[in-house]
Amino acid sequence: MAKAVVDDKEHGEPIPYDPDFNGPLRKRSCTDVLCLAVFICFIAAWAGIGLYAIQNGDPSLLLVPRDSAGRRCGRDVLHKPYLFFHDLTRCLSPTTPFTGCPTPQVCVSACPTEAYVDTATSQRPNQFLDYCVNSNSDLICPNWILPSTAFLYRCLYNVADRRKLRNLKISRIDGDEISLAKQFLDPVRLLLNLGVEGSITVFTKDENVLQTGQNIVEDVIRSWWKIIIGVLLALVICLIYIVILRWLAALMVWISIFGVLVGLGAGLYFSVVKYIETRDAYTKVLNDQTRYEDEREYESSHFKTKRDLWLAGLIIISVVLGIILLVLIFLRKRIYLAIALIKEGSKAVSSVTASLCFPIVPWILQICVIGYAIIVGVYLASTGKPLYxxxxxxxxxxxxxxxxxxxxxxxxxxxxxxxxxxxxxxxxxxxxxxxxxxDVLYPYLQAYNIFGFLWLAFFVTALGQMVLAGIFAQWYWTFNKTQIPFFAVTSAFFRTLRYHIGTLAFGSLIIAICRIIRIILEYLDHKLKQYDNEFTRAIMCLLKCFFYCLEKFLRFLNKNAYIMCAIHGKNFCISAKNAFMLLLRNIVRVWVLDKVTDFLFFLSKLMLTLGVGAVSYVFFVSGLLPTSIIDNSGLNYGIVPVVIIMICTYLISTLFFSVYTMAVDTLFLCFLEDCERNDGSPEKPYYMSKNLMNIFGKKNKID
Structure with missing residues (x-):
């Protein structure tokens, strides 16, 4: 067993014994008052900017659409309040909010109510010219028109209007008459086929990738309500797991380990079987000369996509399974210690059950911060006198x-x-x-608003961390664990607000500055694209990598500083220094024990994700259930809703395990301090549980 290195003078003196120390309940005073004053002034100024923006801004100016010539519909162009897009699907590009929709746009008096496709043999209706754009004396007309509904004075395609498309007949150049709905299967696919490259071709122009992207979007639209039901079930399963973890922590951790190994093994076997199956089907269809060329090409592309997906899944599962096996083999002895620490975390969480519900408070505050920043940003964008x-x-x-x-x-x-x-x-x-x-002040006020959003968002995260640290530190440093007060969460919350807002503001300010530097680097990287060369790419890559790593380190340091502040009530700098030195004096335990607990939590989240994914697979892909229970015949790739549900499950489990992670980090730091502060004698007894004392060879010498 690696012991704490307590005699390394370079890393500071070990924490001395203090007979008056009783954890977070000791008498304390306000910390980082200067930063608190700066923070209050900053918030007051931000509120003033918001008040100025609301009084002087008019968001309706931003909602008024403008045509390709820059004229505002209904104002500069009289009696034509609506904006019509020639190819609405080109607006799906992710760069549209910054560069505008790259399609001709014209102000019209009313959105179209009939569908029309402009072909060589079709006769244009009288009102067709209303949708054309004059550009340098040339008349640019849309190739097709669909029934649209006005939304914020913009004509958007009405997905629910199917009957008109089914009845619409168009004439092709070869003289054949076909149904538009038959040609494109349904209105959703029609929209995608007519221009989904507006979004997908930003990354690729490969036709197979485009078709796959279209099919995936269709599957999401057709199965959205099934996905929501799956996510709700995943939420219930995560709650059940967390509740069971309170009493059977060791059992649940071992179940998670073996469950992940079995699940990945089964997934690997199944991926191999499906890969071979789709590979053979692709080869068979490709060599089948009895089918029409178009039909053979469509089906071969379909099976090729499935083959590649299963191959990618096979490779990913193999790599993940190999990494997990290696970690478990080399760290098998440390897993028992990590499980003991997780047990302690489970005891702390079960003793203060309300801590599981506390993350709701930071989530609500985060929503408020995001909402305020968006409102101020929108109003600021419309401040100043309009210039014509x-x-x-x-x-x-x-x-x-x-x-x-x-x-x-x-x-x-x-x-x-x-x-x-x-x-x-x-x-x-x-x-x-x-x-x-x-408004010449607009760029500066908007920059202030963005920085305010970052600072407040990181401040809220820090608030949640310190409150949870105060709860679990109070639990650890209470010698008789049954004496934990009923309102431990409330007392920790108000203690943090009363004494340590300045410390939270200090730590979050550092992270916000680092993040704003990363944003500036991304902006510069975008601007330097026109001067793109190997030297600038290398410099930008190094800078972005450095500040990314710096932010990660600062986040780690801040979290431990908040824990030490919650325990001792010192300011940010002293708390960060004490936490860092304590971790350096116990560096082996930090990287071998504490990180193993993070790995075990990851396995638990992975097991929940795989379990929910397996159940979803039975419903969406396996075909074992009759269509009377669930009908998935309309899906191109049944695996799409399965993947979405699995991603949501992992995110939900991460939110729940954030409380456990903070509990383990706090208890681990308290355990290291307990080992330095006390020796188990009657005068200096250990505060750790008997389970931890047995594992680490400690004992209280109390008769």
Missing amino acids: KTRHVDENCTKEITIPDDVKCDPDLWITLMKNSSIAAACVNASCRFIGTN
Whole structure:
């Protein structure tokens, strides 16, 4: 057994015995008052910015759509309040919020109610020209029009309107008449097939990948309610597991270990079987010359995708299983110690059951911070006086209104002028366009808002960590564990708010600064794409890697600093130093014992994920259940909802295990301090449980 290194002077003196020490309940005072004052002033200024934005901003300006010429529908273009997109699917690109939708857009008086496809033999309806755009004297018209519904004055495709598409017949160039619904199977697939490359081609232009992406989106849309039911069941299963872990921690951990090994082994075997099956099916279809070429190509592509998916699953499962086996083999002796620490964490959590519900408070606060930052950001974007300039004012128009091109203009005066028929005829392409706002403070206020969001978000996370640390530290340093007060969570929460807001603000400020530097680096990396070369890529990669690692280290240091602050009530710097030195004096236990508990928690989360995934597979993929119970015939890949449910299960289990993780980290730090502070004599008895004393060879010499 590796013992704590307590005689290393380079890492500080061991913590001395203090007869008056009684854990977090000792008398304390406010910490990091200067940072608290800065934090309060910052919040007050942020609130002032929010008040200024709400008073001077008008979010409705942001909601008014603008056409390809920059004219606002319903304001600059009279009697046409709605915006029509020629190819709405091109707006699916992830860069659309920053670069705009790369498709022609035109203001219309009403959204289309009929479907129409423009072909060589089709006859354009009279109202078709309303959807065309004038560009440099050229008329650009949409290739197809679908029934749309107005949402925020934008014409969006109505997925629920199926009948009109089923009845629509279009003429192809070869003279054959086909049904649009038959051609594209259903409205959802129609939307995707007509332009899903707007989002997927950002990453690839491979046709097989595009088709796979289309099918996956279809599966999500068709099975969304089944996915929600699966996620709710996963939530219930995680709750049951957490409850059982309170009383049978060791058993549940061993079940998790063997369950993961058995599950991964079964998954590996099943992946091999399915890979061979789909590989043979792909080869058979590819060599089947009795089928039509289009049919053979479609089915071969389908089986090829499935074959590649099973091969990827086989490789991933093999790698994960190999890593887990190696870790279990080399750290098998440490697992018993880690399980003992998890038992202690389970005892602490079961003694203060309300700690499981406490994370709801930080979640609610996080939602409030996110909501406030978004509201302020939206209002700030619409502050300042609107700036309008004339556009496309030619010589004929200038003769009529004596206003040159590219000068400031009054939109109300412009509307009045355009009511004159002669002026309107001469200025058919001219407009008084909304350019933006002239608020010079906007970039700085928005930057302040972003930094405020980061600081407050990390502050809320720190608050949750310190409160949980105070709860479990109080449990550890109570000699008689049955004397834990009923309102331990409440007392820890108000103790943190009363004394240590400054410490939380200090620690979260450091993380926020590191994060804002990473954001700036990402922005610079995006801007330097035009000067892309090996040198700039190497520099940016090194910088991003350095600050990523720095943030990870600071998060680790901050969490332990919060634990020490919750125990001793010292300021951030002293707490961080004491925690770091204590961990350095016990570095073997830190990296061999504490990290093993994290690994065991990971196995528990993995077992829950695999278990829920196995049940989901039976429902969605196996075909063992009759269609009267669940019908999955409309899914292209039944594995898609299974994967989504598994991802949600892992996230849910991570949220629940965050309490256990904080409990184990707190108890581990308390255990290290207990070993240095006490020696088991009647004057200095150990506070650790008998189970821990037996495992670590400790004993209280009390008659």
